[in-house]
Amino acid sequence: MAKLGTFLESPCIFMIMLIPWFSPCVCCPRYQKESLLQFKVLLLGNTSSNSDMDLLYGLESWNSTSDDCCQWKYVACDYLQKVTALDLSNITFFQPFKTLVTSDVLTPLFRLQTLSSLHICKIDIHGEISGVGFANLTNLVELFMDENSFNGSIPPQLFSLRHLERLDLSENLIGGTLDNNLGDLSNLKELSLDNNLIQGKIPLQIGNLTNLEALSLSHNKLSGAIPLQIGNLSNVLTLYLNDNNLSGQIPPSIQKMEQLQILALENNLLSGDIPTWLLDFKNMQELYLGGNKLSLGKIIIVPRSKFFVLSLRSCNLSGEIPFWLSTQTFLLYLDLSENNLEGNFPKWLAESDILYLILSSNKLSGSLPSRLFQFQRLYILILSSNNFSGPLPDTIGEAIGMRILMLSNNNFSGSLPASISNMLKLELLDLSSNQFSSNEFPIFNPNSSLVYADFSFNKFFGNVPVTFPLTTEVILLSHNHFSGFLPQCLTNFSHMKYLDFHDNNIIGEIPVFLTEISSLHILNLRNNFLNGSIPINLSSLSALQILDLSINNLDGKIPPSLGNLTGMINDHDDSSSSIFSQIPFPSFWLQENRKLNDFKGSWQLHDLEVFWKKLKQGLPSQHLQMYTFLDLSSNQLSGEIPDCLGVMKNLKSFNLSNNKLSGKIPMSFGDLQSLESLDLSHNNLNGEIPQTLAKLLQLSYLDLSNNKLVGHIPSGPQMDRLNDPNSYTNNSGLCGLQIQIPCESEKFTPKTKQKQGKPKKRKSWETWFSWGMAVIGYSSGFFSTILVMYVIGYFNAAPLQGRRRHIRHNTLFCF
Numbered sequence: 077m078a079k080l081g082t083f084l085e086s087p088c089i090f091m092i093m094l095i096p097w098f099s100p101c102v103c104c105p106r107y108q109k110e111s112l113l114q115f116k117v118l119l120l121g122n123t124s125s126n127s128d129m130d131l132l133y134g135l136e137s138w139n140s141t142s143d144d145c146c147q148w149k150y151v152a153c154d155y156l157q158k159v160t161a162l163d164l165s166n167i168t169f170f171q172p173f174k175t176l177v178t179s180d181v182l183t184p185l186f187r188l189q190t191l192s193s194l195h196i197c198k199i200d201i202h203g204e205i206s207g208v209g210f211a212n213l214t215n216l217v218e219l220f221m222d223e224n225s226f227n228g229s230i231p232p233q234l235f236s237l238r239h240l241e242r243l244d245l246s247e248n249l250i251g252g253t254l255d256n257n258l259g260d261l262s263n264l265k266e267l268s269l270d271n272n273l274i275q276g277k278i279p280l281q282i283g284n285l286t287n288l289e290a291l292s293l294s295h296n297k298l299s300g301a302i303p304l305q306i307g308n309l310s311n312v313l314t315l316y317l318n319d320n321n322l323s324g325q326i327p328p329s330i331q332k333m334e335q336l337q338i339l340a341l342e343n344n345l346l347s348g349d350i351p352t353w354l355l356d357f358k359n360m361q362e363l364y365l366g367g368n369k370l371s372l373g374k375i376i377i378v379p380r381s382k383f384f385v386l387s388l389r390s391c392n393l394s395g396e397i398p399f400w401l402s403t404q405t406f407l408l409y410l411d412l413s414e415n416n417l418e419g420n421f422p423k424w425l426a427e428s429d430i431l432y433l434i435l436s437s438n439k440l441s442g443s444l445p446s447r448l449f450q451f452q453r454l455y456i457l458i459l460s461s462n463n464f465s466g467p468l469p470d471t472i473g474e475a476i477g478m479r480i481l482m483l484s485n486n487n488f489s490g491s492l493p494a495s496i497s498n499m500l501k502l503e504l505l506d507l508s509s510n511q512f513s514s515n516e517f518p519i520f521n522p523n524s525s526l527v528y529a530d531f532s533f534n535k536f537f538g539n540v541p542v543t544f545p546l547t548t549e550v551i552l553l554s555h556n557h558f559s560g561f562l563p564q565c566l567t568n569f570s571h572m573k574y575l576d577f578h579d580n581n582i583i584g585e586i587p588v589f590l591t592e593i594s595s596l597h598i599l600n601l602r603n604n605f606l607n608g609s610i611p612i613n614l615s616s617l618s619a620l621q622i623l624d625l626s627i628n629n630l631d632g633k634i635p636p637s638l639g640n641l642t643g644m645i646n647d648h649d650d651s652s653s654s655i656f657s658q659i660p661f662p663s664f665w666l667q668e669n670r671k672l673n674d675f676k677g678s679w680q681l682h683d684l685e686v687f688w689k690k691l692k693q694g695l696p697s698q699h700l701q702m703y704t705f706l707d708l709s710s711n712q713l714s715g716e717i718p719d720c721l722g723v724m725k726n727l728k729s730f731n732l733s734n735n736k737l738s739g740k741i742p743m744s745f746g747d748l749q750s751l752e753s754l755d756l757s758h759n760n761l762n763g764e765i766p767q768t769l770a771k772l773l774q775l776s777y778l779d780l781s782n783n784k785l786v787g788h789i790p791s792g793p794q795m796d797r798l799n800d801p802n803s804y805t806n807n808s809g810l811c812g813l814q815i816q817i818p819c820e821s822e823k824f825t826p827k828t829k830q831k832q833g834k835p836k837k838r839k840s841w842e843t844w845f846s847w848g849m850a851v852i853g854y855s856s857g858f859f860s861t862i863l864v865m866y867v868i869g870y871f872n873a874a875p876l877q878g879r880r881r882h883i884r885h886n887t888l889f890c891f
């Protein structure tokens with residue numbers, strides 16, 4: 077009864093009773109209906125004749141025959157039948173159906189001055205946010221435009237929307253700096269500008285937003301010090317400033333933000349001591365400080381905070397693992413990686429109930445306590461790059477919840493406990509770079525989840541093991557003492573993407589059955605004792621991008637069918653299709669808005685070792701999809717190089733050196749347009765170097781030495797830069813600019829140059845100088861390209877890009 081009473085007294089019911097008397101139609105105003113219809117046309121195109129499209133987006137109710145737009149889906153009105161809310165946050169926008177959506181689509185909405193809530197997310201709207209337009213929407217309380225492609229800077233007019241309580245522009249391409257007027261939004265409770273390109277300093281006026289409860293500026297390019305005024309935000313519960321370029325010390329005023337539950341400062345340039353009060357907040361649950369230049373001294377008093385998540389990565393911790401952590405009884409996630417911690421694995425830590433434990437890159441030693449694995453909810457254990465030793469405890473199989481176990485780069489020895497096969501949920505197992513030695517391999521349960529298994533750089537011996545579950549995608553066994561033939565069972569692994577067996581003692585021919593593993597992207601058999609010829613059918617491995625058969629005893633001809641390796645022909649420059657799409661990076665990190673790139677440091681997986689421009693290089697495993705390699709060097713291959721290999725347009729590195737190849741360099745090599753490194757040295761190649769090589773504009777490394785080549789070295793903008801004489805030595809009469817041996821036909825050119833009136837000597841010096849500069853500028857070409865792409869986030873695998881910064885505890889630790 078009480079409820080009904082208040083309902084009757086409310087102005088709402090009063091108006092509902094009155095409206096029929098004053099208005100013939102209980103509808104939204106005509107101009108509002110038209111604005112929404114116009115908006116729809118701009119968004120979807122004119123779909124009046126295409127109701128499929130309407131249905132797809134649930135916008136079928138938005139039609140001109142339906143007069144009351146208040147009844148339309150995603151639209152809400154007030155009691156005066158004026159549109160107050162538009163929520164398109166649940167529309168999944170399907171790009172292929174639509175050309176680019178620009179920010180002009182919003183124009184019709186700027187007439188809806190009654191709007192108080194606008195959610196337009198994940199539509200991939202391009203272009204700038206209209207300041208003039210939003211200045212009209214003075215009643216806005218909520219504005220959510222996250223996950224679009226808005227660019228430009230935030231228009232100052234947004235900061236004049238005094239009623240605004242929630243503003244979310246995260247995950248756009250917004251640049252510029254933050255305007256001082258930001259402080260005018262005095263009612264703001266939530267401000268999310270993370271994952272943009274915002275530069276400059278955080279304005280002092282941020283301290284005026286005293287009603288703020290959630291502030292996220294992470295993943296931008298903010299620099300300068302964190303303003304002291306931030307401490308005025310005493311109601312803030314979650315503060316994300318991580319992944320910027322913020323410098324200076326942690327401001328003492330943060331101490332005043334007594335409500336803080338989550339504080340993320342990681343991956344900035346902060347320096348100085350970590351104040352002990354930072355560990356004393358009453359409600360603090362998550363603290364992220366890693367990736368700065370901070371230093372945490374000795375903690376003497378037991379901190380008051382009871383953390384769920386504590387990341388003290390690279391905080392200059394030394395000595396033993398601090399004992400005060402044993403009082404952190406709620407701890408679920410602990411990252412102490414990249415410090416100088418030493419001593420043994422503490423007993424109290426082995427007995428704790430931590431779910432995620434990351435201690436990599438320290439100096440910890442001794443053996444692992446068996447108690448550590450007697451906890452079924454230990455999900456992730458990363459102890460890589462320490463000095464742990466001894467055998468793995470037999471209890472390891474009791475950690476049946478384990479998803480990720482990384483123990484690489486330690487001194488573990490002995491054999492692998494058979495119980496490891498009980499870890500049915502284990503997806504990623506990295507035991508590389510240890511001293512394990514055994515010829516017995518655990519027999520993994522066929523139903524186990526293993527995807528990635530790395531045993532490389534150990535002392536395992538015996539036959540190549542195949543006792544993995546058939547769903548395994550990556551098996552890395554390089555740098556061991558495995559011997560015998562390649563086992564036929566390898567063909568049963570129908571998801572296999574990456575096999576690395578290099579530096580072992582494997583014998584026999586390359587078996588034809590290997591060509592049945594059609595999912596294979598990477599095959600590395602370098603430096604074994606393989607003989608016989610290269611199977612013709614190898615070209616049926618259509619996904620193959622990296623093939624390294626170098627340093628074996630392979631003979632016979634290069635099969636022309638290699639030219640059919642589709643993976644080396646087609647451009648698969650699709651950054652989202654990582655070879656490791658299946659690699660189980662835990663949802664935990666993704667929710668926390670991390671990207672695959674953030675898995676540097678503790679997450680470092682084994683690089684793929686290859687020879688690139690004669691140097692041993694590690695290709696980072698996260699980015700392997702970017703590379704295309706074909707290395708057949710140091711074998712006994714003979715005959716001519718098949719002409720059809722020129723179709724491998726996507727090939728970046730091609731090495732046929734140190735064989736017995738004869739005949740000419742195919743003209744078609746000029747079509748290898750992606751080629752950056754070509755090594756044909758130490759063969760019996762004769763004839764002239766095809767002039768078509770001048771078309772290889774990406775080429776930055778060329779070695780044709782130790783052949784029988786003659787004639788004019790091709791010239792062209794790129795060829796002229798490849799002027800290291802060593803690349804051409806020991807041939808049968810090469811000439812050209814690059815080696816400063818003029819060709820017969822060119823003997824007149826100096827004269828013509830002299831006619832131009834420039835002293836000859838200076839000219840040639842200039843030429844050398846500019847070549848030199850060009851070479852220096854180019855030598856690292858490929859890798860710096862990779863680096864730049866890396867920095868601009870090119871490699872962020874889209875499906876993993878993940879969200880969200882607001883971690884919810886109930887979902888946080890679930891897989």
Ligand SMILES: *[C@@H]1O[C@H](CO)[C@@H](O)[C@H](O)[C@H]1NC(C)=O
Nearest residue numbers: 113114117121122123124125
């Ligand atoms: C949409 O198309 C219909 C006919 O298919 C036309 O009558 C109408 O004017 C168009 N509307 C707009 C806004 O272009």
Ligand SMILES: *[C@@H]1O[C@H](CO)[C@@H](O)[C@H](O)[C@H]1NC(C)=O
Nearest residue numbers: 136137138139141142147148
């Ligand atoms: C127009 O919308 C109304 C509801 O608002 C719906 O009943 C009707 O079927 C829609 N008409 C079309 C042609 O989709």
Ligand SMILES: *[C@@H]1O[C@H](CO)[C@@H](O)[C@H](O)[C@H]1NC(C)=O
Nearest residue numbers: 150162163164165166167195
């Ligand atoms: C969007 O979807 C979620 C869950 O799927 C639902 O709870 C919410 O009410 C939806 N919002 C709108 C505006 O449809």
Ligand SMILES: *[C@@H]1O[C@H](CO)[C@@H](O)[C@H](O)[C@H]1NC(C)=O
Nearest residue numbers: 183186187188189208209212
């Ligand atoms: C602002 O609203 C008024 C009234 O609805 C309208 O006439 C005007 O065009 C709007 N301004 C912009 C920039 O859309």
Ligand SMILES: *[C@@H]1O[C@H](CO)[C@@H](O)[C@H](O)[C@H]1NC(C)=O
Nearest residue numbers: 178202203204226227228229
């Ligand atoms: C924003 O994007 C649009 C279209 O994508 C482009 O034309 C415009 O130049 C960009 N503006 C800025 C400031 O980058």
Ligand SMILES: *[C@@H]1O[C@H](CO)[C@@H](O)[C@H](O)[C@H]1NC(C)=O
Nearest residue numbers: 259280281282283284285305
């Ligand atoms: C906003 O912040 C600035 C700098 O901290 C301060 O000078 C100014 O008085 C504040 N304005 C209001 C209205 O609080």
Ligand SMILES: *[C@@H]1O[C@H](CO)[C@@H](O)[C@H](O)[C@H]1NC(C)=O
Nearest residue numbers: 275296297298299320321345
């Ligand atoms: C961060 O600062 C460093 C040095 O101060 C600079 O080299 C780097 O480019 C900056 N990064 C960004 C994203 O602004």
Ligand SMILES: *[C@@H]1O[C@H](CO)[C@@H](O)[C@H](O)[C@H]1NC(C)=O
Nearest residue numbers: 283303304305306307308329
């Ligand atoms: C805001 O912070 C500054 C710097 O810490 C301080 O001087 C000022 O008194 C604070 N203002 C309020 C209203 O707390």
Ligand SMILES: *[C@@H]1O[C@H](CO)[C@@H](O)[C@H](O)[C@H]1NC(C)=O
Nearest residue numbers: 348349369370371392393394
């Ligand atoms: C790291 O800690 C040591 C003391 O353990 C100290 O001497 C050193 O200055 C610290 N380094 C930095 C960068 O703060």
Ligand SMILES: *[C@@H]1O[C@H](CO)[C@@H](O)[C@H](O)[C@H]1NC(C)=O
Nearest residue numbers: 461462463464465485486487
């Ligand atoms: C393994 O132990 C040896 C000596 O016991 C030591 O020299 C070596 O550095 C250790 N390896 C690692 C990775 O710590």
Ligand SMILES: *[C@@H]1O[C@H](CO)[C@@H](O)[C@H](O)[C@H]1NC(C)=O
Nearest residue numbers: 439441442462463464465487
């Ligand atoms: C690794 O630990 C062994 C003893 O287990 C010790 O002899 C050796 O010096 C340690 N190496 C390093 C690099 O700490």
Ligand SMILES: *[C@@H]1O[C@H](CO)[C@@H](O)[C@H](O)[C@H]1NC(C)=O
Nearest residue numbers: 615635636637638639640720
């Ligand atoms: C390449 O594949 C095509 C079609 O599958 C086939 O016709 C051709 O003979 C193959 N080329 C070589 C050199 O094997």
